[in-house]
Amino acid sequence: xxxxxxxxxxxxxxxxxxxxxxxxxxxxxxxxxxxxxxxxxxxxxxxxxxxxxxxxxxxxxxxxxxxxxxxxxxxxxxxxxxxxxxxxxxxxxxxxxxxxxxxxxxxxxxxxxxxxxxxxxxxxxxxxxxxxxxxxxxxxxxxxxxxxxxxxxxxxxxxxxxxxxxxxxxxxxxxxxxxxxxxxxxxxxxxxxxxxxxxxxxxxxxxxxxxxxxxxxxxxxxxxxxx
Amino acid sequence: xxxxxxxxxxxxxxxxxxxxxxxxxxxxxxxxxxxxxxxxxxxxxxxxxxxxxxxxxxxxxxxxxxxxxxxxxxxxxxxxxxxxxxxxxxxxxxxxxxxxxxxxxxxxxxxxxxxxxxxxxxxxxxxxxxxxxxxxxxxxxxxxxxxxxxxxxxxxxxxxxxxxxxxxxxxxxxxxxxxxxxxxxxxxxxxxxxxxxxxxxxxxxxxxxxxxxxxxxxxxxxxxxxxxxxxxxxxxxxxxxxxxxxxxxxxxxxxxxxxxxxxxxxxxxxxxxxxxxxxxxxxxxxxxxxxxxxxxxxxxxxxxxxxxxxxxxxxxxxxxxxxxxxxxxxxxxxxxxxxxxxxxxxxxxxxxxxxxxxxxxxxxxxxxxxxxxxxxxxxxxxxxxxxxxxxxxxxxxxxxxxxxxxxxxxxxxxxxxxxxxxxxxxxxxxxxxxxxxxxxxxxxxxxxxxxxxxxxxxxxxxxxxxxxxxxxxxxxxxxxxxxxxxxxxxxxxxxxxxxxxxxxxxxxxxxxxxxxxxxxxxxxxxxxxxxxxxxxxxxxxxxxxxxxxxxxxxxxxxxxxxxxxxxxxxxxx
Numbered sequence: 001x002x003x004x005x006x007x008x009x010x011x012x013x014x015x016x017x018x019x020x021x022x023x024x025x026x027x028x029x030x031x032x033x034x035x036x037x038x039x040x041x042x043x044x045x046x047x048x049x050x051x052x053x054x055x056x057x058x059x060x061x062x063x064x065x066x067x068x069x070x071x072x073x074x075x076x077x078x079x080x081x082x083x084x085x086x087x088x089x090x091x092x093x094x095x096x097x098x099x100x101x102x103x104x105x106x107x108x109x110x111x112x113x114x115x116x117x118x119x120x121x122x123x124x125x126x127x128x129x130x131x132x133x134x135x136x137x138x139x140x141x142x143x144x145x146x147x148x149x150x151x152x153x154x155x156x157x158x159x160x161x162x163x164x165x166x167x168x169x170x171x172x173x174x175x176x177x178x179x180x181x182x183x184x185x186x187x188x189x190x191x192x193x194x195x196x197x198x199x200x201x202x203x204x205x206x207x208x209x210x211x212x213x214x215x216x217x218x219x220x221x222x223x224x225x226x227x
Numbered sequence: 228x229x230x231x232x233x234x235x236x237x238x239x240x241x242x243x244x245x246x247x248x249x250x251x252x253x254x255x256x257x258x259x260x261x262x263x264x265x266x267x268x269x270x271x272x273x274x275x276x277x278x279x280x281x282x283x284x285x286x287x288x289x290x291x292x293x294x295x296x297x298x299x300x301x302x303x304x305x306x307x308x309x310x311x312x313x314x315x316x317x318x319x320x321x322x323x324x325x326x327x328x329x330x331x332x333x334x335x336x337x338x339x340x341x342x343x344x345x346x347x348x349x350x351x352x353x354x355x356x357x358x359x360x361x362x363x364x365x366x367x368x369x370x371x372x373x374x375x376x377x378x379x380x381x382x383x384x385x386x387x388x389x390x391x392x393x394x395x396x397x398x399x400x401x402x403x404x405x406x407x408x409x410x411x412x413x414x415x416x417x418x419x420x421x422x423x424x425x426x427x428x429x430x431x432x433x434x435x436x437x438x439x440x441x442x443x444x445x446x447x448x449x450x451x452x453x454x455x456x457x458x459x460x461x462x463x464x465x466x467x468x469x470x471x472x473x474x475x476x477x478x479x480x481x482x483x484x485x486x487x488x489x490x491x492x493x494x495x496x497x498x499x500x501x502x503x504x505x506x507x508x509x510x511x512x513x514x515x516x517x518x519x520x521x522x523x524x525x526x527x528x529x530x531x532x533x534x535x536x537x538x539x540x541x542x543x544x545x546x547x548x549x550x551x552x553x554x555x556x557x558x559x560x561x562x563x564x565x566x567x568x569x570x571x572x573x574x575x576x577x578x579x580x581x582x583x584x585x586x587x588x589x590x591x592x593x594x595x596x597x598x599x600x601x602x603x604x605x606x607x608x609x610x611x612x613x614x615x616x617x618x619x620x621x622x623x624x625x626x627x628x629x630x631x632x633x634x635x636x637x638x639x640x641x642x643x644x645x646x647x648x649x650x651x652x653x654x655x656x657x658x659x660x661x662x663x664x665x666x667x668x669x670x671x672x673x674x675x676x677x678x679x680x681x682x683x684x685x686x687x688x689x690x691x692x693x694x695x696x697x698x699x700x701x702x703x704x705x706x707x708x709x710x711x712x713x714x715x716x717x718x719x720x721x722x723x724x725x726x727x728x729x730x731x732x733x734x735x736x737x738x739x740x741x742x743x744x745x746x747x748x749x750x751x752x753x754x755x756x757x758x759x760x761x762x763x764x765x766x767x768x769x770x771x772x773x774x775x776x777x778x779x780x781x782x783x784x785x786x787x788x789x790x791x792x793x794x795x796x797x798x799x800x
Contacts, residue, residue, distance in 0.1 A: 004761045008768055015772045016779070023779045131409075131753035137764075144775075221786070222793045 005136070006125035012140035013117055016147060017110055024102050029095075031103050038089045038107020043115070045085035049078050076185035083181065086157045097158055097224065105154040109147045117143055138202055145202075145209050152213035153180040155220050165223070172219060179212055268375045268752045272333065272368040273457040276359055277417060278703070279741035280504055283590065286359050289366040290417040290745040294330035296408040296752070298380070299323060301387035306330040308410045310380055312372075313337060314347060318354050325365060332367045333410065333750075335376060336458075340626055352618040355454040366412075368750065369455045369623075379752050382406050409753040417745040425501040425731040426707045427508035428716055430476070430723030431524065432483050432494040441530040441557065442493040443662070444606075446509065446595060447472040448502020448536070449700060449715065453623030456701035457747050462627045462642045462692065464620045465502065467539030470691035471651045472496060473718055474683060478655055480722035481681065490662045495524050496723055498715055501702045501731060503621060504740050505591045509598045511731040517602060525604070530557040532606035533658075534595040537620060538650045539642035539692070541611030543577040544569065547593075548607045549585045549600040557661065558605045564657040564666065571672035573653055581613065609654065627696035642692055648685045652677055703742040 026035070057075060089104040117139055124136075156176045159165060165173065179186075186208070191201050276286035297307040299320045304327040311320060312335045324332055337343060358367070370376060386405050434440040447468035451461020460466075476496050482488040501507030516523040538544075546565060552558035562580060569578040585597045592598060593615035596606035612620065619625055627642065659676045660666055677683055698711065705711050707730060720726045733740050 002761065004758075005756075005764075008761065008764050011765075011772065012768045016775050019776050019779050023782070132406075132756045133754070217785075217789055218793060221789045225790060225793070 003125050005132070006121050009121055009136050009140045010118065012137065013113060013143040016144050017106070017113065020147065021106060024106075026099075026102055026106065029099060031099075031106075034093055034103045035107035035110065037092075038104050039111030039114075041085050041089050042108045042111035045081050046115075049081050052078055052081075072185055072188065073182075076182050079181050079184070083153070083157055083177065086154050087161060090154065090158055091161075101151065101154045101158050105147075105151040108154070109143075109150040112146060112150075113143050135198065138198055141202055142205070145206050148213050149180070149183065149209045152176075152209070152216045155216045156180060159216075159219060159223060162223070166226075169219060169223065172215070176212060176216055176219070183208060183212070268379060270370055270373070270376060270750055270752075272370045272412070272748050272750045273455040274417075274746045274748065275363075275367040275369070275455055276453075277743040277746075278504070279419075279738070280591070281739055282737075284362050287363045287365065287367045288417075289331075289364055290414060290748065291412055292331040292366050293409070293411045295755070296333075296379070296383045296410050298384045298387045300384065303327075304329045308333060310335065310383055312380060313343065313351065316347075316351060316354075318357065321354075321358065325361075325363060329365060331365055331410070334367070334369050335372045335380060336369055337372050340624060348624050352622040352624050355618065355622055358454055368412075368748070369458060370750070376752075379408055383408060405757075407755045407757060409755045411751050411753065412748045413751065414745050414748045417743045420703070420742045420744050422732060423703070423742050424707045425508050425702055426705070426709075426712045427500045427512055427729040427731070428498040428712070428719055428726060429512070429729060430496050430719040430726040432476075432480055432496075432723055434483075434492045434494070435486075435489040436491040439528055440491055440493050441528045442495055442524045443530050443658070444495045444497060444525070444532040444599075444604075445472055445475060446497045446499060446532060446534045448499045448506065448508065448595060449695070449711065450500055450502050450504075450702040450705060451625070451700045452503035452621040453625070453701070455623055455746075456703050457699050458623040459621075459699055459701050460623075460626045460696045461700055462625050462696045463539040464537040464625055465535075466627075466692050466695040467537060467642050467647050468535035469498060469695060469715075470688045471535050471538055471647065471654070472498065473691055473722075474651050474688055475655055475658070476719065476722040477687070478677060478681060478683070479658075482659075488663075492530065492662045493524055496719065498719070499595070500705065500712075501740070502595060504702055506595050506598045507702075507731050507740055508729070509595060510739075512729050513598060513602050513604075515729070529604050530661075531561060532596060532599045532604055533561070533654075534599075534606065534608040535654075536595060536608050536610045537612050538610060538654075539644075539647040541646065542575055543579070543611055543613070544650065544653070545610055545613055546578070546580045546607050547596065547610065547615075548580060548582055549597055550605075551580070551582055552605065556605070558607070560661050560666075561607075561657060564660040565653070567666070567672045568653055568656045568660070572656070572675065573649060576649075576653065611650070627693060644685055644689050644692070647692070648683050648688055651688065652683045655683065703746060 021035075053075060086104050086108065089107065090100040093100045093103055095103075121136065156173060159169070159173050160177060187201065187205055190196060190204055196204065274287065274290060277288060278285055292308060294306055294308040296310050297304060298310055299315075301307070304324055307329055308331040309324040309329045310333045311324075316334060321332065340348070382405070386401075386407065448465050449469045451459040451465070453459030453461075479494055483490070483494075497509070497512065499506065499508035499512065502509070513525070516525040520526075544565070546562060552562055566578055569576045583593060585592070585600055587601075594608040594610075596608040599606035625641070655677050656675065660670070665674065694714070695711075700711055707728070712728070716726055716728065
């Protein structure tokens with residue numbers, strides 16, 4: 001991809017993070033270092049997950065077109081470690097709930113952005129000549145969606161670990177938690193079953209994430225303002 | 228924010244080593260890991276000929292290209308790769324591309340030649356030598372068409388023909404949706420191949436009845452020629468000649484095994500290489516046999532040399548001579564026997580003698596017999612073609628498989644097995660009549676020798692032609708380890724004695740022929756978007772980001788809305 005296209009994709013991916021950081025008031029709390037710590041925790045958790053997957057899940061050697069539902073489900077279960085990581089980050093930060101959530105989510109999502117997209121794009125634009133493909137724009141959109149997703153996930157984890165969570169909330173919070181973890185798996189399932197095109201899949205992902213985050217926002221507001 | 232950032236990085240580098248390790252190792256790993264290059268489409272392309280013959284360069288001189296694709300209709304062609312399909316190919320378009328200093332030319336050929344109408348095939352055949360005669364710096368490639376390539380072509384056609392035509396809105400939409408293609412070859416620049424050995428094969432059947440018997444030499448060159456070496460299969464020229472030679476070897480070796488039919492003539496068979504490059508194989512073989520050895524069959528007593536060239540089709544047979552044979556010689560006897568057999572057994576065949584003097588001022592010799600004629604050996608060439616300048620002798624259209632419909636005209640090259648076997652029988656009968664002196668002994672003109680067990684086997688001819696045309700046999704591609712040579716050697720060994728190889732290498736200081744490599748390449752067609760597209764995309768992204776910014780700024784509004792929705796429940800306390 002040309003350098004200009006790299007600039008486009010990078011702006012598309014990174015700008016919402018930058019705006020979120022600025023507008024959520026995190027900069028007033030000198031939260032940069034804490035965000036970096038959260039990012040480091042992300043890396044550590046990813047490393048552990050990869051080691052775990054490599055050790056306990058041998059490569060699937062079945063037929064080419066068969067989608068291994070059970071295997072992929074198992075692999076998605078390993079993503080529970082993400083939740084543990086987020087909880088770890090949030091417990092180490094003292095402060096209001098919103099502050100904890102935002103710090104954890106920002107750090108996590110930025111680390112994911114850098115690791116999975118930024119370095120890839122940079123490499124592609126500088127060292128190789130690749131034909132134009134819409135999927136790079138789609139990846140940038142996807143990272144925007146991931147930001148919202150991680151904020152929602154952090155909020156749900158925070159709510160789950162609250163001691164003053166009303167009994168009636170337990171179930172919806174657990175359901176949302178499950179949805180967050182298995183979102184990737186659900187997306188793959190949709191794409192596989194309905195044979196969605198890439199833009200349609202992106203739309204479905206956006207809608208799914210939007211609904212999850214809206215639900216968690218409702219629950220959060222209710223929880224915070226019921227006291 | 229940037230002061231904070233620099234603080235953080237300072238701390239990171241100074242203190243916690245494990246942290247830096249964890250952060251940077253994955254980054255390094257991802258950077259260093261080899262990512263496969265994605266290409267829009269990868270396909271094989273075959274380059275036009277590149278060779279020097281007697282110091283004169285022919286064909287294209289260049290092999291690498293890395294340019295954007297266009298079709299001929301585009302206005303600006305310079306430094307672009309011009310793609311053409313065979314159906315739209317014409318010499319004017321080709322010249323236009325070259326005149327506007329195009330970067331490269333790629334000609335797309337259909338996978339199955341027989342789907343092409345005959346006039347296009349004919350026209351292309353005529354153009355091949357012209358394309359080779361002009362020395363081009365521009366690399367010219369041929370590709371076989373498949374669906375992806377066709378779609379690339381149609382997309383490039385729409386881009387090229389719409390340049391400078393329509394309204395601004397249409398151009399805008401067009402740039403957003405169109406795909407440009409960058410054509411890149413993966414190989415290196417072409418360079419001369421050093422020490423290339425052209426292989427020829429010889430074998431003999433010794434006659435009976437004393438020393439110093441007269442020798443008859445039968446020659447056919449096995450290599451093929453076309454505008455692209457990897458696409459020249461040479462079915463009629465000269466796959467037919469080689470298969471006929473093998474069949475004659477088989478028939479006469481059978482005759483020679485029985486004492487009663489063992490004749491008093493030595494038969495020398497020669498399958499020569501480098502025939503299309505001015506008969507290099509024959510030339511060196513003659514030099515070696517006449518100048519450098521003390522005794523050879525060629526020196527003592529040569530009755531005549533018969534060269535077989537393009538005999539797989541047609542209803543005429545021409546005996547090309549450089550000097551009309553004098554009465555009373557064996558050559559004259561052969562001429563007469565050919566006439567007799569043709570008129571009495573095959574009336575549909577029009578036999579004639581064509582006299583053409585050897586012109587040493589020409590760049591290349593006409594027929595193979597002229598090599599022998601220069602060395603004062605009596606020789607002729609038999610061919611169904613009237614002139615050596617016929618385009619079908621050196622065309623890539625000369626392939627084995629053709630459509631079953633019989634719409635082929637006179638000029639189209641292909642091998643008709645019935646006619647090939649008929650010609651083989653004709654020649655075999657005439658040779659037998661000369662060798663056994665049958666006319667003097669009073670045998671009638673329609674006496675057939677090669678019947679029943681001695682029949683000409685059409686399946687044999689067919690399988691040899693099929694095998695020969697299964698691979699390209701350009702002289703640049705057949706080296707001494709090639710399977711073509713070794714299989715020919717093996718087959719000759721079945722029938723003949725003393726089968727030997729003969730090598731020709733170009734002279735170091737003044738080479739008669741120079742071949743170049745990089746004749747087959749892999750080309751990649753990468754999709755690229757024009758620069759305006761990037762700008763357009765930037766504008767769209769800026770708009771999107773603006774919307775996001777406003778949304779995040781006013782997130783509080785959403786928050787209060789949600790709060791108001793959930794609040795009525797709590798207000799009831």
